[in-house]
Amino acid sequence: MLKTFSGRAPSQNEYELRSFIALLNERGVTRYLEVGSRHGDTFHEVMTSLPAGSYGCAVDLPGGLWGKRRTEQTLLAVADDLRAKGYVIDVVLGDSTSQGIIEKIRGLGRFDAALIDGDHTYRGAKADWLNYAPLADLVAFHDIVGQGMAEKVHGNPVEVPRLWAEISAEHDGCVEFVDSDSKMGIGVCTSH
Template sequence: MLTTFSGRKASQNENELSGLIHMFKVEQVRSYLEIGAREGDTFYDIVSSLPVGSSALAVDLPGGMWGKSTTGRKLERAAAALRAKGYTVGVVLGDSTADKVIAAVRTCGPFEAALIDGDHRYAGAKADWENYGPMARLVAFHDIVGQGQREKVHGNEVEVPRLWSEIKATGAHWVEFVDEGSLMGIGVCVSR
């Protein structure tokens, strides 16, 4: 089982995350954006796999529908640990669809890679795709598998698979990391 920075149970499938990290290494990613960084576990794993000196930015909404009130403090702790290892890391706390958050992220970009893992409802995931997708060459999505399954903690419908199907239908170049039997999956759109 994947050991996380925060010590909580991993929210990623280890094989799927390893596939994404390997892709980022092959693509020589040195700047990274994560939307929906929560407690910083995936953010920490991905950033610490990049070359030292790389830059990264985490965005999260503590206390939001997909997070907890304590996520900001824990995310800041992960960011501090990455800075101590030699990475340039920033954290933006707020709603990813808010103009001030989008503007703050834009000033730090563009990015070579991004992971969208915030609001899992269709409208929220699509807004993140439209707002942040143009800022990165590689744009990954978490939870691309399934048909409207319910999110475990809050009972909201996970609608990322619907958006991912639409992205694939555009003819964009894409890659998927889906472990056998997984109900999560990671999809990456390459240079839209």
């Protein structure tokens, strides 16, 4: 089972995350963007699987998960731990769909890979796709499986499966990592 930096239960399926990380390593990823980093557990796991000296940028809402201060503090602790391990890390706190944040991320240059795991509504996830896919060679989404599931805090629908179905139908080079009986899944587009 995955161990998390925060000590919380993992929000990723181990098989799916390990498969995604294997693809990143296969592709020689050294510049990684994560939109929707929450506590930073996935960000930490991915970054520590990349070569030391790799660059990572974690993006999350100010105050962290739905404005709860605890997630921001944990994410900043993740960044400090990664820096101590020899990684180059930026944490960008703000709404990933706001023009100021988009420009800030664009100013950081190209990324080898990006994981979109923030707003799970169709509109929010599509905005992140449109804004950040042009900046990365690989673009991944978390929670590509299922229909009509509701997110835990506000009960909003998780509409990433709908968006993923559209994207994977329109683009060659998309792969899925879905464990048996998983209600999450990671989808990756290697060309767009």
